[in-house]
Amino acid sequence: MTPVFQFRMVVDTPPTDAQTVALVALPDTPGVEVAPEEHVGVVWFDRSAPRLATAIVSATHDLERVGLRPIRVEPRDQVTIPEAAARLGRPAEWFRSWLTGTFAEPGAPSPVPMRPAGQERFFSWDDIESWTRERLDPDLPDGPPVLTAAALVLRLRRVGHGVDGLPELLGLIGIRP
Structure with missing residues (x-):
């Protein structure tokens, strides 16, 4: 999946x-x-x-x-169990059993206290991702650092054209233009 x-x-x-x-x-x-x-x-x-x-x-x-x-x-930031499961490439029911059902354990993320949308409760994505990495999948790929790097790349695309010495600066992170 x-x-x-x-x-x-x-x-x-x-x-x-x-x-x-x-x-x-x-x-x-x-x-x-x-x-x-x-x-x-x-x-x-x-x-x-x-x-x-x-x-x-x-x-x-x-x-x-x-x-x-x-x-x-x-x-x-706020995700339902099916959204979190989809992000992690897992079936929703498998993930639901870890958070609220059969395998629910102390320390699992709790739903965010807010108005419910239908039957699904919302969870903090950061909490779910951290907990999943700790308890279920230590090799979970792509975390918030990817979003941070993408935001920096988009900003660099916007402002980098006029920067004197940009090739040298990129060399600081190992990029050789």
């Missing part, structure tokens, strides 16, 4: 109606939101990919194809 990564990408301008229609037609793109007070748009992704980095790169290319420039990537 291919994991589904959920994240949002902030774009530099609110999408036009035509861009919104094009984005909503993409597979794995559930929604577009405009933040007029910030003069930006936000595109929510549920992207199937083997790794989070791959999902972010493909979402970036999709945004650029419709004429939008991504400036930031952010996690979706």
Whole structure:
């Protein structure tokens, strides 16, 4: 089962109606939101990919194809058990049994105290990811460092063109242009 990564990408301008229609037609793109007070748009992704980095790169290319420039990537913080299971590439019922059912153990993440959405309760993604890495899968790939690195790369794409000495700076992290 291919994991589904959920994240949002902030774009530099609110999408036009035509861009919104094009984005909503993409597979794995559930929604577009405009933040007029910030003069930006936000595109929510549920992207199937083997790794989070791959999902972010493909979402970036999709945004650029419709004429939008991504400036930031952010996690979706609150997840249901099925969403968490999809991110981790596990069946929802298997994951549910660890969190609330047969195998529930002390120390497992608790639902976030908030209004329920239907029957599903929400959990903090950071809590679930940390607990899963500790208790169930120490080799869990792609954590928050991938989001941090992606955000830095998007920022560098935006500001790096005019930086004198950029090749030398990239050498600090082992990138040789």
